[in-house]
Amino acid sequence: MKLVILGAPGAGKGTQAGLIADRLGIPTISTGNLLRAAMQQGTQIGQKVHSYMESGKLVPDELVIDLVRERVGQSDCQKGYVLDGFPRTLPQAKALSSFAQIDAALSIEVSDEEIERRMEGRRICTKCQATYHVEDNPPKVAGVCDRCGGPLALREDDSREVVENRLHIYHEETEPVKEYYRQEGLLLAVRGQKKLADTTKLVFEALGISL
Numbered sequence: 001m002k003l004v005i006l007g008a009p010g011a012g013k014g015t016q017a018g019l020i021a022d023r024l025g026i027p028t029i030s031t032g033n034l035l036r037a038a039m040q041q042g043t044q045i046g047q048k049v050h051s052y053m054e055s056g057k058l059v060p061d062e063l064v065i066d067l068v069r070e071r072v073g074q075s076d077c078q079k080g081y082v083l084d085g086f087p088r089t090l091p092q093a094k095a096l097s098s099f100a101q102i103d104a105a106l107s108i109e110v111s112d113e114e115i116e117r118r119m120e121g122r123r124i125c126t127k128c129q130a131t132y133h134v135e136d137n138p139p140k141v142a143g144v145c146d147r148c149g150g151p152l153a154l155r156e157d158d159s160r161e162v163v164e165n166r167l168h169i170y171h172e173e174t175e176p177v178k179e180y181y182r183q184e185g186l187l188l189a190v191r192g193q194k195k196l197a198d199t200t201k202l203v204f205e206a207l208g209i210s211l
C-alpha cells in the first residue's frame, strides 16, 4: 500500500504512520524526520533547511520533492510506504503523482486548540525520533525512549509562537492538497480523538486494516 497521511502539525500523522507501517511491514517516510536528520548530520541540505524549519516555514518544494523521489526508489519501498508530512503543497502533490501511484490519502482532522495543547506535551526521542506525549502517550520511564532507550526532548519548533506559524501555513498551503486528493477520489478523512487508541481504531477501519 502507498499511503499519504495529511493533517495539521501535531494532528498525529507521525504516530499513526508508525502504527500503520509496523502493522503492514512497510517503511514510514517522514520528510520532517529526514530533514531533521540532515540538520543533525550537518549535511549541505541540513544547512540549507535549518532557518526554514526553526521558524516553522516550509522548505522549498524542489528540495523536498528530490528527497522523497530518491527515498521511494530505494529497495525497502517496493511493497509500499507511508508518507508522513509529504505532500504539503499542490506542486508537491502533483510531483508525487508523476513518480508514484498513491492508493489513498488519509486526513486526520484536529482543531487548532487541541493541536496547541498536544504540542506543549510532545516529547521526541533524540536518537530514533519516536514520539510521546507527557499525558496522553507517556514513555514507561519518564524522559527515556521505550524503543531505543534514547533521551527524550522538546522539539525545537514546538514553541507556541512557531506552532501558531505552522498552523497558519498549514491552512494556507496544505489544506488545498486535501481538495486535490478529493478530486482524485483518494481522500479518506478521520476525526482525531482525545485518546490515541480511539484514533488508531478509526484510522485502521478507514483503511480496511485489522488491528
Ligand code: AP5
Pocket (backbone or CB within 6 Å): 007, 008, 009, 010, 011, 012, 013, 014, 015, 016, 031, 032, 033, 035, 052, 053, 056, 057, 058, 059, 060, 061, 064, 084, 085, 086, 087, 088, 092, 118, 119, 121, 122, 123, 131, 132, 133, 134, 136, 137, 157, 166, 192, 193, 194, 195, 196, 197, 199
Ligand atoms: P514535520 O516533522 O512533518 O512536522 P508537522 O507536520 O508539523 O507534524 P508534526 O511532526 O509536528 O506532528 P504529527 O502530525 O506527526 O503529530 P505527532 O504524531 O507527533 O515537519 C517539520 C518541519 O519540516 C516543517 O515545519 C517544515 O519546515 C519542514 N517540512 C517537512 N516536510 C515538508 C514538506 N513536505 N515540504 C516543506 N517543508 C517540509 O503527534 C503530536 C503529539 O500529539 C504527540 O505528542 C503525540 O503523542 C500526541 N498525540 C497524537 N495523537 C494523539 C491522540 N489521538 N490523542 C492524544 N494525543 C495524541
